[in-house]
Amino acid sequence: MTVESAILLLPWIALVALDRRALAGDVELSTLIEPIAARPVPGEYRTSIAYYRAVLALRAKDARSARALLDAVPRPLPRKRHAEAFEYLGALLDVVEGATERTLASAAAHEHGPRRASWLAVRAHAQAASGDVESARATLRMLRALRDPQLDLASVARWELPASRLASELMRGEEHPFR
Structure with a gap:
């Protein structure tokens, strides 16, 4: 199943597939996030969407937007992996700042x-x-x-x-x- 077909069927499966692409620095990530965000998804997946949007902002050298996206997500985070990812991305933002x-x-x-x-x-x-x-x-x-x-x-x-x-x-x- 391609990421694009996963977007049409189950947005949360697409988010899992995006994990590897984001880690690899996939520049096409931006074209995949918005279709996922436009569909109704459970709250914890909204957290993942916020994370990927923050990744994109950081890659676009917009540290202020990336920090705002991370800070806007309600705490505590729904899963340990979210907390780890947000902490890691926050540390990268600290370097930039x-x-x-x-x-x-x-x-x-x-x-x-x-x-x-x-x-x-x-x-x-x-x-x-x-x-x-x-x-x-x-x-x-x-x-x-x-x-x-x-x-x-x-x-x-x-x-x-x-x-x-x-x-x-x-x-x-x-x-x-x-x-």
């Missing part, structure tokens, strides 16, 4: 959790944003070593955040030891 110390603290708190790859990516962005390029490279190497199928260097590179250029360099093998 310059709150790197808070982001590094959040990343350290999640360093050994089930979403380790996501938080390594957040930490690399925070380190790069604060000017610690060597630490960011080391963190990206750790991310690459995890071989997480959900989040790899290509995903980090597509987000166009502070560590994205470094991730691209690592992927192309252009890492210079004396830089």
Whole structure:
């Protein structure tokens, strides 16, 4: 079943399919969200829609709109995975907004959790944003070593955040030891 046909049948199935596409940095995500949002869906799926809209705003470099979308969702969130996703996206927004110390603290708190790859990516962005390029490279190497199928260097590179250029360099093998 394609995502498009899932939109016509069951919007919440489409949201699950979008999860992987959003993580991979799929730019076509924007064309899929609005048809889902236009259909009646249960409240917890509205939370997912708000999350994806915030992802799109962040990718469009509109941090203010992304933060507003995240903050507008009523708390507590309906599921643990929503809470984790919102915390992760909030940390990326902190990097964009310059709150790197808070982001590094959040990343350290999640360093050994089930979403380790996501938080390594957040930490690399925070380190790069604060000017610690060597630490960011080391963190990206750790991310690459995890071989997480959900989040790899290509995903980090597509987000166009502070560590994205470094991730691209690592992927192309252009890492210079004396830089």
